[in-house]
Amino acid sequence: MSAGVLPAVGADREIAVFAREIRRRALRMTSRARSSHIGSAFSCADILAVLYGGLLRVRPQEPGWSGRDRFILSKGHAASALYAALSRRGFFPSEALEAYSGDGSIFCGHASSAVPGVDWSTGSLGHGLPVACGMALAAQLDHRDHRVVALLSDGELDEGSNWEAILFAGHHRLDRLTVIVDCNGLQSLAATEETLRLEPLAAKWQGFGWWVAECDGHDHASLRSVLETARHQSGKPSCILARTVKGRGVDFMENSVLWHYRSAQGAELDSAMTQLE
Amino acid sequence: MRKPFVETLENAAEQNPDIFLITGDLGFGVLEPFARRFPRQFLNAGIAEQSMTALAAGLAREGRVVFTYSIANFSALRPLEFVRNDICGHQANVKIVGLGGGFSYGALGFSHHATEDLAVMSALPGMTVIAPGDDYEARELTRLLAAHSGPAYLRLDCPSAPACARTEVALGRASQLRDGRDVTLVATGAILSECWTASELLSDRGIECRVLSMHTLAPIDRAAIRGAAEQTGGIITVEEHSSKGGLGTAAAEVIADEDLRPQSFLRLGIRNPAECVSGCQDFLRRRHGLDSASIAGRVENLLRTTGRARERAL
Numbered sequence: 001m002s003a004g005v006l007p008a009v010g011a012d013r014e015i016a017v018f019a020r021e022i023r024r025r026a027l028r029m030t031s032r033a034r035s036s037h038i039g040s041a042f043s044c045a046d047i048l049a050v051l052y053g054g055l056l057r058v059r060p061q062e063p064g065w066s067g068r069d070r071f072i073l074s075k076g077h078a079a080s081a082l083y084a085a086l087s088r089r090g091f092f093p094s095e096a097l098e099a100y101s102g103d104g105s106i107f108c109g110h111a112s113s114a115v116p117g118v119d120w121s122t123g124s125l126g127h128g129l130p131v132a133c134g135m136a137l138a139a140q141l142d143h144r145d146h147r148v149v150a151l152l153s154d155g156e157l158d159e160g161s162n163w164e165a166i167l168f169a170g171h172h173r174l175d176r177l178t179v180i181v182d183c184n185g186l187q188s189l190a191a192t193e194e195t196l197r198l199e200p201l202a203a204k205w206q207g208f209g210w211w212v213a214e215c216d217g218h219d220h221a222s223l224r225s226v227l228e229t230a231r232h233q234s235g236k237p238s239c240i241l242a243r244t245v246k247g248r249g250v251d252f253m254e255n256s257v258l259w260h261y262r263s264a265q266g267a268e269l270d271s272a273m274t275q276l277e
Numbered sequence: 278m279r280k281p282f283v284e285t286l287e288n289a290a291e292q293n294p295d296i297f298l299i300t301g302d303l304g305f306g307v308l309e310p311f312a313r314r315f316p317r318q319f320l321n322a323g324i325a326e327q328s329m330t331a332l333a334a335g336l337a338r339e340g341r342v343v344f345t346y347s348i349a350n351f352s353a354l355r356p357l358e359f360v361r362n363d364i365c366g367h368q369a370n371v372k373i374v375g376l377g378g379g380f381s382y383g384a385l386g387f388s389h390h391a392t393e394d395l396a397v398m399s400a401l402p403g404m405t406v407i408a409p410g411d412d413y414e415a416r417e418l419t420r421l422l423a424a425h426s427g428p429a430y431l432r433l434d435c436p437s438a439p440a441c442a443r444t445e446v447a448l449g450r451a452s453q454l455r456d457g458r459d460v461t462l463v464a465t466g467a468i469l470s471e472c473w474t475a476s477e478l479l480s481d482r483g484i485e486c487r488v489l490s491m492h493t494l495a496p497i498d499r500a501a502i503r504g505a506a507e508q509t510g511g512i513i514t515v516e517e518h519s520s521k522g523g524l525g526t527a528a529a530e531v532i533a534d535e536d537l538r539p540q541s542f543l544r545l546g547i548r549n550p551a552e553c554v555s556g557c558q559d560f561l562r563r564r565h566g567l568d569s570a571s572i573a574g575r576v577e578n579l580l581r582t583t584g585r586a587r588e589r590a591l
């Protein structure tokens with residue numbers, strides 16, 4: 001890893017604070033709303049911290065800036081973490097998050113592009129990557145240098161539409177496209193390997209013509225380094241298999257499908273908040 | 278109607294570099310001239326309609342005016358949830374082209390019969406649904422769609438229907454091909470030619486029909502339905518489509534919503550689309566009572582029945 005490629009913003013300590021803030025805000029949101037998917041939000045909190053802590057080129061005061069890097073949260077059920085990251089990055093004040101999942105709120109339980117900074121509405125799995133392919137193709141045709149980043153879950157790879165898009169991006173050498181797979185090894189009911197075996201996953205993406213790297217999806221320096229390398233790939237789309245732990249950050253939530261559904265209340269909420277200090 | 282569509286789109290693509298045509302690996306003998314002339318505005322997405330639809334939405338988000346192109350069930354129904362979430366949910370500027378309305382591909386079997394596309398597309402939020410009645414309307418409506426903003430579905434019938442009459446074509450406004458007071462025949466799509474022929478047969482028998490091409494099914498022309506209910510002796514809708522959810526249903530909704538009282542109302546469509554029978558388009562139209570002779574017969578029966586009812590009431 002060369003220090004020279006790291007962005008100026010987002011020193012490791014700052015990113016750690018960013019990630020902790022994402023988790024704390026997402027936890028408050030889902031607990032207040034008694035909504036699901038906090039485990040999924042924690043799983044990708046570090047990835048979002050690295051992206052919004054400096055790596056993505058965005059302008060919080062100008063969310064629709066045409067030169068921005070596009071980001072699609074294909075695992076739209078982790079919207080609480082995305083909204084938290086956007087508020088932390090300055091797209092809107094953190095108080096706005098109190099409306100999350102509330103009556104009449106734009107902060108829907110699945111990612112909504114009505115929220116400033118959200119490029120695409122998601123919620124149904126298998127949509128984010130093919131949409132990102134369209135955006136990356138437009139950038140390629142127009143010789144523009146912004147990137148299109150899509151964050152997918154591992155269970156989401158069961159959806160056939162992803163494999164249509166993986167074939168497409170490889171064929172068209174969409175090198176402005178980066179996919180990050182949040183590989184926490186779990187899906188809705190059970191382990192991914194028990195449900196529909198994905199491994200060897202890196203070999204599958206490579207076989208479709210992608211540049212592939214694996215990293216610890218909670219190690220900020222490693223994530224940053226691999227994302228920077230991906231940014232400079234030419235002639236191939238890039239895929240990062242971020243090995244993560246579902247529920248990461250709160251011991252009783254880690255590696256459990258229960259926290260795909262349950263929201264923390266009372267003593268559980270207190271304990272979780274304490275662990276995230 | 279494929280040729281008039283592609284030729285018109287070529288003209289649009291020449292004037293507007295944002296026009297972009299994506300095929301789901303179909304269009305042999307039809308799309309090549311477009312592909313050759315506008316290689317940077319053309320893409321074969323492969324036999325992958327879900328990804329084709331989603332990436333069309335992504336391209337539209339970046340400023341393109343995208344047309345996706347395949348056989349109707351493949352471009353509209355196969356990727357339905359992608360149409361709903363990615364195109365309609367984002368009001369993306371994507372026009373879905375569905376080839377082979379109704380029994381255009383009759384002999385190919387049930388998989389290729391487009392008999393629910395209009396109902397399903399009409400149910401989607403913000404979707405403009407178009408079924409041209411003939412090549413002339415196909416040309417005009419393609420031109421208008423290329424300049425229109427937002428989601429649309431364009432149903433094209435495969436064999437070119439014989440042209441009926443010339444009227445000005447406007448999105449959302451039914452074209453009136455002839456006027457008459459005895460009854461109004463409303464058609465959507467190329468079944469218009471059967472209605473036209475039926476109106477000639479009926480005229481020979483002393484029954485004068487108003488004939489409307491309801492080429493824009495959504496949003497439907499409410500004024501045209503109201504006019505037919507108030508000025509003529511009844512409304513007969515004719516569609517090469519399931520009798521559920523298409524033109525007949527849309528007309529009935531207008532009648533109910535606006536408390537109209539047509540003297541008679543009849544919906545002609547396909548009652549049992551899942552019947553697994555092969556046959557050419559003409560054969561299948563006759564089998565489902567959608568040929569000109571059957572339509573004319575139904576009109577005569579209807580007028581006889583409502584006439585008797587009126588006499589009884591007097």
Ligand SMILES: [Mg+2]
Nearest residue numbers: 154155184186
């Ligand atoms: Mg997972």
